[in-house]
Each structure stands twice: as C-alpha cells, then as structure tokens.
Amino acid sequence: MTLHQQIDKAAGVPAIARPSEPAHIITTDAEAIEIAHKLANDFIKDAAKRDRDRIWPVAELDAFSQSGLWSINVPKAFGGPELSYGTLSKVIEIISAADSSIGQIAQNHLGVVAAIRTVSDLDQQKLLFGEVLKGTRFGNAFSEFGSKRAVDFETTFTDHGDHVIVNGRKFYSSGALLAHKVPIVALDDQGRAWYAIADRSAPGLTVIDDWSSFGQRTTLSGTVILDNVRVDKAWLVPGYKGYEVPTADGAIFQIIQVAVDTGIAKAAIDETVNFVRHKSRAWVDSGLDHAYDDPYTIQAVGGLTLRLHAAQALLEKAGLAIDAAVAHPTAETVAHAQITTAEAKILSTEVAIEATNKLFELAGTRSTLAEYNLDRHWRNARTHTLHDPVRWKYSILGKYFLNGEKPPLHAWS
Numbered sequence: 001m002t003l004h005q006q007i008d009k010a011a012g013v014p015a016i017a018r019p020s021e022p023a024h025i026i027t028t029d030a031e032a033i034e035i036a037h038k039l040a041n042d043f044i045k046d047a048a049k050r051d052r053d054r055i056w057p058v059a060e061l062d063a064f065s066q067s068g069l070w071s072i073n074v075p076k077a078f079g080g081p082e083l084s085y086g087t088l089s090k091v092i093e094i095i096s097a098a099d100s101s102i103g104q105i106a107q108n109h110l111g112v113v114a115a116i117r118t119v120s121d122l123d124q125q126k127l128l129f130g131e132v133l134k135g136t137r138f139g140n141a142f143s144e145f146g147s148k149r150a151v152d153f154e155t156t157f158t159d160h161g162d163h164v165i166v167n168g169r170k171f172y173s174s175g176a177l178l179a180h181k182v183p184i185v186a187l188d189d190q191g192r193a194w195y196a197i198a199d200r201s202a203p204g205l206t207v208i209d210d211w212s213s214f215g216q217r218t219t220l221s222g223t224v225i226l227d228n229v230r231v232d233k234a235w236l237v238p239g240y241k242g243y244e245v246p247t248a249d250g251a252i253f254q255i256i257q258v259a260v261d262t263g264i265a266k267a268a269i270d271e272t273v274n275f276v277r278h279k280s281r282a283w284v285d286s287g288l289d290h291a292y293d294d295p296y297t298i299q300a301v302g303g304l305t306l307r308l309h310a311a312q313a314l315l316e317k318a319g320l321a322i323d324a325a326v327a328h329p330t331a332e333t334v335a336h337a338q339i340t341t342a343e344a345k346i347l348s349t350e351v352a353i354e355a356t357n358k359l360f361e362l363a364g365t366r367s368t369l370a371e372y373n374l375d376r377h378w379r380n381a382r383t384h385t386l387h388d389p390v391r392w393k394y395s396i397l398g399k400y401f402l403n404g405e406k407p408p409l410h411a412w413s
Helices: 029-053 058-066 085-098 100-119 122-134 239-243 249-278 295-327 331-363 375-384 390-403
Strands: 156-159 163-170 181-187 193-199 205-208 223-232
Touching: 029 058, 029 085, 029 100, 029 375, 058 100, 085 100, 085 249, 085 295, 100 122, 100 193, 100 239, 100 249, 100 375, 156 181, 163 181, 163 193, 181 223, 193 223, 193 239, 239 249, 249 295, 249 331, 249 375, 295 331, 331 375, 331 390
Parallel strands: none
Antiparallel strands: 156 163, 163 223, 181 193, 205 223
16 A cells, blocks of 8 residues: 555645755766756656556655755855756756656745745855755645635735744645645735745644646645744745846746656657557558558657757757846846746647647557556646646747737746
C-alpha cells in the first residue's frame, strides 16, 4: 500500500521528514545540466506508474532537491550558484520530459527564491537563502478557489509584534504537501500581498490531498487551510514590492511554466518515435513494411520536431532576456523579458498540445492501451497549459508590437 493510500483524503496530511544531510551545492551550468539528466533517467522509469496509481514522488523530490537543483538561482553573494535562467529553464525542461509533475513542483520554490532576491532585505536574504542552500523545499499556498480572478485574495494576516497570524484557505497548492516550508500569499491591512512562509508542520496549517485533476496528478495541488497559523516576521517576505516597479519576477515564474510544457512536448515526440519505430504497423494501403517509412508520418514527425526546436530556442532566448532584466531591471529590459517569455509560452503550449495529440494519430490504436499510459502526456499538457491562457499572450504581444504597450506586472504575465 502506498503512503497516500494510508491517509484519509478528507484529513490533513502530516509533514514529511527532512533529509538528514545538507543538499549539494552546484557550481557550474554544465554540472546542473548533467545532474538534471541523471535524475531524469531515474524519474522516467516509474513515471507512468506514478501517474496511473497516483503515487506520491517522495523519494524523487528528495533526490531532486538534495541534488542542488533547487538552489541554482540563489545569488553568489550568499553562497549560491546563481546560474543563468537559461540553465534553470533547461533543467526544468529535462526533468519535465521525464515526469512533468515533478518538474512543476519545483516551479513555485524557484519563483519564491527569485522574489526573495528582489524584495527582501539583506538579513532576510541571508536567513532564507541559507535554508534553501541546506535543502529546504518551499511549496506554495498562493491561489484561491472561489475568487473572481487569480490575483484576488481573501487570505489575510494580522500583526502581533514579532510574528503574524494568518487565516484563509488556498487551492492549486502544488508542492505544499511534500514541502518543508509553505509560502502563503496573504494580505496585510493595506491590501498588500506578502509571502508568509510557514513551517509545513505549523499548528493550524492543514494540507488536504484532494487534487482530482485528470492531469499533473502527482503535483498534489490540493487544499491548504490556514487557521491562526503563526509566522515569525523574519519569514514574512514583502512580495508585493516585486510588482510595484519593473522587475523580472513575473517573467521568472512564467519561464518555468514554459519549461514544463516544452518538456511535455519533448516527451510526447520521443514516445511517438519509439512507438512508431518498434510497435506501430504500416498502413494497409501504403505498400510499406514498416510504419517508420510512411511518408506522412515522416513529415509529421519532422514538423513536430521543428516546432519543438523553435520552442526550445525561444526558451533559451527568454532565459537570456531574464538574465539581463535581473542584472539591470528597467521598464525596457523587464518588458523585453516578459515579451520573449510570452512568445515562448505560446509556442510551447501549442507544440505540447499538438505533439501529445499527434502521438496517437501517428502511433496508432495500439498506443491507446492502458498498459502504456501514454495519454498521461496529453492529460498533463492539457492541464498544465491552462495555467495562464495563450489567447491573452497573443494580446500582450499585439499590444506591445503594435502600440508599444508594456505587459502588466504580475506573476501571470
């Protein structure tokens, strides 16, 4: 029986134990990519089973965060690697091609690390970055289920001197269940949004395993209930400051979403090639002995691969733009990072959905058998790409290129 089957889904899930050893600290971009490939080779082995049986990726997450990949955007001034966002996004793409749920779980952690760099004072940065370098994993309790818009929050905190008390209810809380710390978006008495970073085991913080989406099933993105949760002010991060003036924070949250979708597209194309090469039959009217000689299949795979490579190139370009905006945040550099990331978001969404759909068309009826669980790629792509709609990305691009209007400053842009 798996761990999650032993727990009543209506009840809160206990916090997990932290690894006993400190996490590795990566030193170079090349090392990060090498480690990502090694982890991906392990994660892919049981990815279909984890999705089918909804098995929590406990050991996988420990390996992922202990590898040093969860601290790669910690600044060098605090002992971190401070690798490029091109490398960070490539790492997420590699991991997501193996298991996109695991790739997504890291997203909010890395985004919060970026926000701490932008908005926290030196003492807070020293404290929080020190924890990240040890291997502390941040989850998230950001979005709320019943609000009119994603940026509307009812969760609040009240000031109690050296600490605050947080009350509210969250959903879409990817990573919270298996986190060590849970950053909570909560409003102060002026309506400003902060990250109140609570201990996962804090009294009053309840994480419920009620994520029922047909895709990204093991992100465990369920409900978080906050009932008088205490957070010391040392762990209260003024996240709102990251959007009062132009910063790269929004583009950083976005590029990791892009990397997940690009990884899903890569996985689907790899599955297509493997199935057509080894399992599919040639069509009856083709006169061919092998499915991989079918000219229509050849053309389709070529087209999909071309669009994947274009998405990967835009992802790399967006990483360079974000690096420039982090180094020199101005209205112009930030807008360029947002626009380039939006372009990558559009293409990665479209190729992920197309590739996961074409998989079955090109591989044939046998590819739909439950034993292969290949539909997880389409389910994951369809679910994850809903995070922020591409139709609004086209709008952002049109307004920028036609009228010079810069994108709005928030985590969805």
